[in-house]
Amino acid sequence: MDSHFRGTLWTTLILFTLPHLTCNMLCPGSCLCNSNNAKCVGDTITDIPKQLPVLTSLLRLDQTKMKIINEQSLANKKLLLRFSLTRSQLHTIHPRAFHVAPQLKSVKLSSNDLSALPARVFSPLIALEELYLDRNQLESIAPDMFKGLVRLQGLDLSHNRLSSLASHVFYELKNLTFLNLGWNSIKKLPPTIFHNLTNLGNLMIYNNELEVLEAGIFDELVNLVALKIHQNQITSLPPQVFWSLRNLENLTLSSNRLQTIPEKSFYNMPKLIQLTIYNNQLLSLPDQLMGHMPDMTVFYLYNTNLTTVPGNLFANMSGLQKLNFHLNIKLRELPSDLFCCVPNLKQLSLKYNDLHYLHPQLFSRLTTLSVLFLNDNKLQSLSDTLFQGLEQVLSVNLKNNTLKNLPGDIFLSNTVLSDLLLSGNPWNCVCSISGIAKWIRHNEHVVLDKDDVICHSPTYQQLRTVGSLRDEELFCDVTTFRTYLSTRELMTPFHTISTSEQTSGVASTTAMPTTRSTTIQLATQQVTIQTNTPTAKPSALHTTIPPTTLQSHTTTLSPTFHDTLVVEQGPEFVHHNLLKGSVYVWFLPSGAALTGLLMFCHILLVAVGLFLILAAMFCMYRLNKTMDELKAEFEHPPG
Known part of the structure; x- marks a missing residue:
């Protein structure tokens, strides 16, 4: 019984282990095989390995030296469904390379050196669902390149050198849901190029050289969810060009050359979640621009030439949560009701505007x-x-x-x-x-x-x-002060100002022959003092200071001065000394001529001082030399 059981167990183990042993035995040295997957990496690979596990359905070749897919490279791979050759030196595909593998559902030839493709080279792949040709050197696509690929769902032609496309190049791709044409040099697209792509959900045309969008170009894309046409050179939009995109959720128009946008351009897109129109040369926006967009959560509108915007610009974006409205260096004013209808806004950026x-x-x-x-x-x-x-x-x-x-x-x-x-x-x-x-x-x-x-x-x-x-x-608590006022017009050499916290003040002057009115600045209070004095003797004036803003043409008092302040006439360059409880202040006049004269005198005095010092040093030198000569004669008399 035990012997029979052990025999059955060994048989079972052999049956389960044999396929794995067989797989490993057939796996080339530069490859890693696991179940139905095989990945081969390295410079030693110059062609698709002939010997692979029988059940391999996914084959990935990466960073190889394979330059050509020849007519028999994919032969005897009946169960292979997904083939990938990336980051290699592939530059040529034989016109009949895929005739031996019509069952393929996915072909990925990204990041190679392909500059041209044979016409209809992929047509035998009637079951193909994904085709990746991105990051190559393709300069053109034959009009019938994708003929027969009726099941194709994803096509990536980005990062090539395409400058134009035939109007019917995608005509048979009725089941296509993803199309990426970004990072090419396309200058113009035919108006009917997308008309058969009624199931398309994602269309990428960003980073090209498009200058215009043809009217009606998106009319048949009723299922489109994302449209990315940023980073082009579009200068204008046809009216109602987006009106058929009722299911659109993401639209990027940023980094173009738009100066104006037609009225009601963004109507009939109630499912829109993200809209970007920043980095354009917009000069103005129409009063009617945004339709009903309750699901819009993020909106970017920055780096434009706008000086203002309509008051209802965001009125239909009740769900808006983040608004970047900055870097508009000419934006000087905003309507008072601009943010009336965005009750859910959490982040608002108005920085770097004007x-x-x-x-x-x-x-x-x-x-x-x-x-x-x-x-x-x-x-x-x-x-x-x-x-x-x-x-x-x-x-x-x-x-x-x-x-x-x-x-x-x-x-x-x-x-x-x-x-x-x-x-x-x-x-x-x-x-x-x-x-x-x-x-x-x-x-x-x-x-x-x-x-x-x-x-x-x-x-x-x-x-x-x-x-x-x-x-x-x-000086917020100061309400009155006493002042002895002197100005150049009153011909008085100085005036005295006494500050205190009392409610009245007295001002007196000496020898003032006429009536004058003078305004002095003290913090935020203003006082105008009229003086009417005879020529024989000074008079006292009683003045109450109202709590209003002071304005002055000459004197600003430091808040640390609380005692008597003696002020000499002059508008600038304040100097002061503290003596017996009084602060004596005088000003150096700031006239250009007088300042120049004083500067000249200062330099002259310095020069004269230096000259006198040098002269004294020379005299001392001569005197010392004479004394040495006399001493020598005295110590060594002649004869």
């Missing part, structure tokens, strides 16, 4: 927005209500604009804001900036570049960070 102004209600309906890029524009000011509706915004980038100030409560409603960038703006650190300075101090963890948010003006605040400013340094 925006000078944003309407206070521009973002009011973007209640789900989480990321907003406004950097590298020319925004000069922002309304305190601009971000009021952005209750879910996490990141706002305002870097590199021309902002001098921001309302203190502009981010009041943005309670989840965690990433704010403000550097690269010319902040004006006077009293009006105290609100946003206080907000920055209380939200340092939010302002990621707080150390680079630097004051550009006034001069005495330069290089300070906005977050370091305090109200008392900005």
